[in-house]
Amino acid sequence: MTLKNPQPNETIREPVRDSRLLNPIERISEILFGLIMALTFTCAISVAEASRVDVKEMLIGAIGCNIAWGIVDAIMFLINGLAQRGRDLAIVRFVRKTGEPEKARAYIAETFSPELAEIVGAESLERIRQEIISAPSDKVRTRIYGRDFKMALGIFLLVFLSTLPVAIPFAVISQVQLALRVSNGIAIALLFAGGWILARYGGFRKLRTGLIMALIGVVLVFLTISLGG
Secondary structure, three states: OOOOOOOOOOOOOOOOOOOOOOOHHHHHHHHHHHHHHHHHHHOOOOOOOOOHHHHHHHHHHHHHHHHHHHHHHHHHHHHHHHHHHHHHHHHHHHHHHOOOHHHHHHHHHHOOOHHHHHHOOHHHHHHHHHHHHHOOOOOOOOOOOHHHHHHHHHHHHHHHHOHHHHHHHHHHOOOHHHHHHHHHHHHHHHHHHHHHHHHHHHOOOHHHHHHHHHHHHHHHHHHHHHOOO
16 A cells, blocks of 8 residues: 655545544444344344234344344453454553564564554664563453443444334334335444444545445345345
8 A cells, every 4th residue: 555645735634523422433334234233133123924914023023133143242242342352452562571672563563554564664663672671571461351241232333223224114104015115224324424434534435435334234234135144
């Protein structure tokens, strides 16, 4: 990836800042997951043969499925976070004890994103290495914090609540065909909105990213259904 310096007359846009527990990428990913899970139920409805009883069972199944997967996703988030902290602690211990500074700097660079790793030079990595060596031994801990549980709860709620906009039309509209069309329209609109938010956070083109996100969601839904999901 090549980074270009801004031109003298070019407007410098400050990156979007987000102080919430889950950043937009994490939030939209969870919502997209929940929407796809819900859409695999709604898109499998046979409009010609569906009855209100079938729709009720579908709603119960969709909500129950998203509750289950929300719990699984939240637990996996905690496990992944704990494993990542364990990896970071292993790197810190190695950097402190090793007599190979070059290898220590390589492990430090591994903790950066590829874009930042290309920019950070050997001198900066060496300063970080020296700071790690001189830092208190209890600075990095392998444990789960209260913030992690809050984020896990947020993940569960996002997966669960993303079912409701797709399911509500079936609960309030008596005509199954109309309810299905409204439900699918809401889902596509939410996918587009998710892409728009991601584009704003990542600095991409909002309209194009929104359309791509909606298209990806539709493709994933039909792929999931075709594979028996």
